Amino acid sequence: MIELTGLTKRFGEVVGVDCVDLRVEEGAFVTLLGPSGCGKSTLLRMIGGFEEPTEGTISIDGRDVTDLPPNRRPVNMVFQDYALFPHMSVGRNVAYGLKVSGMARSEAAAEARKALDMVGLADRAEAMPHQLSGGQRQRVALARAIVRHPKVLLLDEPLSALDANLREQMQVELRRLHRLVGLTFIMVTHDQSEALAMSDRIVVMRDGRVVQQAAPSELYDKPADAYVAGFVGTTSFFEGEMTRTGLRAFGQTIRAPKDLAPHGRPARFGYRPEKVELRQGHVADGLTGHVDELLYRGDAVRVFVNVGDGRLAVDLQVTDRAATDGLPRPDEAVTIVIPPARLMAFGPAADKAA
Amino acid sequence: MSLAEPLPEARLRARRWTAMRRYLVLSPPLLWTVVFMFVPYLTLVVYSVWRAEFPLAVPDFQFGNYVTIFTDPQYRNVFLRTLKIASLVSLCALLLAFPYAYFLVFRVRSPGWRLALYMAVVAPLWVSYLLRAYTWKTILGTNGILNSFLISAGLIDEPLTVLLYNQAAMVLTLTYVFIPFMVMPIYAALEKIPPSLHEASADLGEGHLSTFFKVTLPLAMPGVIAGFTMTFCLSFGDFIAPMLVGGPDGQMIAGVIATQFGAALNWPLGSALALTMLVFILVLISASDRLERVGQGRLA
Amino acid sequence: MTIKTRLAGGVASAALALGAAAPAMAEGELNLLTWEGYADPSFIAPFEEATGCTVSATYVGSNDDFAPRLAAGGGVFDLVSPSSDSTAPLITAGFVDPIDTSRLDRWDELYERFRTSEGINSDGQVYGVPYAWGAIAFMYKPDAFETPPRSLDALMDPALEGKVALWDDKSAIYVAARMNGDMDIYNLSDEQIAAAQETLGEMRSNVRKYWSSAGELVDLFASGEVVLSNTWAGYQSALLAEQGIEVVEFIPEENAEGWMDSWMVVSGTPNEDCAYQFLNMAISEAGQCGVASVNGYSVANPVAARECMTPEQFEALHQDDPAYLDSLLLWENLGPRLGAYTNAWNAVKSQ
């Protein structure tokens, strides 16, 4: 188990990581998610020992490792650029961590082979890193990190250097490996779909602070604030006010849970575009407007609807050819029907959102 | 956790160890630099305000040596002459090096040839400086190789005596010796110019000459400045070529400094001269660095 | 010592950066700071063989080189051979040790006027062992002159543009002063020095090169660069004769300077025994006739000279006529005026 307490990193005047408390359970796959510059990489590098915290402590399995150098922490890292040693063969790269800790050469080589086997590269042990493809290098980096059986594996944007197809394949691979070795994984990414797909738990960061930590589904369905809602998945925002009859927006009233937001005060609301219905013409208990634009995306179509002075989005699943024919046309009057359970509220309207 | 709270002993020790290892890497070069560079410059400063008194110098604090340097016309003469010669050397080297580097970058298409021609200019650096300077003495002498060749070819009847033991011979020799330092940075600068710029310029209907003056030359300026500065500094501080091929009007500032540390046995004056030279060169370098950076900004 | 052990030692010491890195010197290694010819193998090699002391030499081009080389730091040289006008500063500075003349077998044979000369005696102690003497004459190439030059005025002859060489030494001031008619060359006033400086400036278009070593002058003559110069009488002309180049030495109408060199022992030399063996050799037949035949200089021990010279040589070198030396302007210690002279000479070179 990893425990971060009050972890803070300041670079001169700039605060990189701001008083972060975090617990990561053993065997979990945790993702630090956030846009670039949010402090997630700094946090990861502090856990790895590459940055010295200004304040706070890091402990692993109850042991304080805050001031230990990287080589004395039970933690290994997969670097963004993989950092494979260019002058060593794949086999020697993987065996490196064993060699420097004094393991006999033959034993280390055997261990390395086992690790390479685990990532499906047993036959490339003699190859030099520059002879490998991007995906293969990534696997070598993984093998090199897990061969030492660390308590925690840190992954710094491990998939960002790969192209789209390979990335999905490696997502599966990483999940499989996580199950196989049973280690704690902490991954850093700015790609929300990657985070949603892979993690047991996601920690969303912003400006050096943790905004929300939750399981992917919880995060998606109940984002803590507009920032999370905007960053994880797509959210269509609008402004409105809770009244006794429901949620009032654009001069129209729709049904909403009574306790969604404080009554009588303008607030920000939103919904996931794929979780609502779009009906033709005017329908009661919905927000009626006119179709503005359609974006075709193959598996779905995003429809933008002008409602009052706002603009809302709805995603329509395209299940077969016929459905394409039934799509609304620009300027057609339509109504967005939002199931009350799908409505999200984000505090006062003054709060600026992402 | 607030900073005021004392850290546990073990953590303090770990922190100290990390810091110590850092200083372990740093201390040998730092110590060396302080002892053998900083302190010597300091002793030079100290000597420069001391007073020369046989056998060497006595502690004193006065600026007499500097006053001498700036009032006695002999030092001004030497300084101006050194300035003149170093400028001429840099100019000559530039006039030779620029076309050469330009040719390598824009005219030679085979990488093999380019490497060979580049090495051809750099390689003489590996041959003894002294011998390269000395050879000119044997070539330029009254009955030297050039004169005897010209006579045997029937081009002249009497040996030319204007070839050796004068400032022209010094400029020639120093140009020869330091030209690689001019070619290297100019080559590097030209090398960095994207070919697309030339093509763009050609597409815009610019002729060769105007492309050269509007595109190539401005972009090569950082290299030219770096090379000019290097060549200038090297020839400015030379005291060997004047002794080998210079005539009675060949004394340069470094030669005067050497004399003060030698025959004249006036270390304080020599130190003051050396420091004056040091300051001049530092000013020159920082000015050239600034110019270079301005030039590089253009490519960005 | 083999290069291997040397390198090994060197690398180890390099790692330590400081400490005594240089390989230890063999006992009895004499390092001379002296004039060209004074460590000629013709008489040094037999000495090395006989005594086991090895000799190496660093050459000076001017008397002004001795004090600076000794001032730069100790432990380098064992013996030096300055001229008698330049010895006083070395003695006052403590750069040289008194000589124990009782260890010199043939001390008493040296010319008395040398033994008792001011240059090597101080506070009742002897600091130098007189070795050789001579004149700073002039020499010219006879085929370049219709009428042989007799006076220093030839240095200014417009026909000799770029054909004259001059010794890079304060001696140039002495020459110019004599040209100006100031014959008290060792006691020149500031005005006279300034006038000499001016004369040298006017002469400059005639000067091809200020020579700073015997060999350089020989080369300047041999390669036809110059036809007239001052010279260490006897030495360069002989070297040129060896190359088959004829030159004629002469004492100008304005007279010439005279000089006397003596060997001095550098303070704190670790090789004192070898140094005394060298001194004994220097004033014996080996050293005396050695320097006489290599350099063509007159020597300080007439007894030894008579033993080993032909009568002709003995006479040609004025060994029977030390009064000849009196006719020359024997170099004198300039004392506090030295700075004015060297500064003037440096100013000429800087012009």
Add this chain to the structure above:
Amino acid sequence: MTVVQEQVDIVPVRAKGRRRSRNGLGARLAWGGAIAAILAFLYLPIAVLVLFSFNSGRLLSWPIQGFTLDWYRKLASNEQLIEAAWNSLYVATCSTALTLIIGVPAALALDRLSFPGKGLFRKLVLLPIALPGIITGISMLTLFRLMGANLSLTTVIIGHATALLAVVVTQVYARLQRLPRSYEEASADLGASGLQTFFFVTLPNIRTAVIGSGLLSFTLSFDEIPVTFFLTGRDNTLPMYIWSTMRRGLTPEINAVGALIVLASAVLVVLSVLLLRDKPGGRA
């Protein structure tokens, strides 16, 4: 001040296929002539040096009188010269070792560490590149004089190491800047100590820069005069010996030494070009 830094790094690798010159034969001939003239300027003196080392006469004038190996024979029996050559070898070896021992950590510190006074440290270390050797020479002379240290080959070695430190620092520093830090971090992450990381990961990756700057520093030290001039005691290095011989007159023997040095330099140049060609995989 980019000069030395670029020296070894530049292996010209201009993109293939520049467009063919649009000028005619005339321009090509003019270019060819100009380049040939510059090359002649660069190499005629060296050719003269080598040619006249075989000249049977003493006089250095055209045409050469005849062929002889006498000067080489004389060289082989010139004990002082051989001693001086060994001294130079000793000095160059030690000072190169020192520049590497001091210079590589200095480059590491400049690239990887931050510490107070770093700016001044950088300026000081790099200064001797542009500074005339005479200033380095006399400033150290004044130091040794004040310390009362006797001048010897040791002081020469220290002087050379100081003057040439910048050569190693600039080249190694330039290489370090191109070396991703993640290599070292990965190594530490995998349990390697600082020294293990340096020897197993950092050093192999900056190897060519270290060897290259070492070679350069060796050559420059072997050839050094201004610093040696002021710092040497009773021992002569080869350039100092040649210098004093030269000052005492021209001798074809010097041409023979020169020819040998040219030969040795040629071997070194070829070696360095061959050795320093980056092998595939040298860069990630």
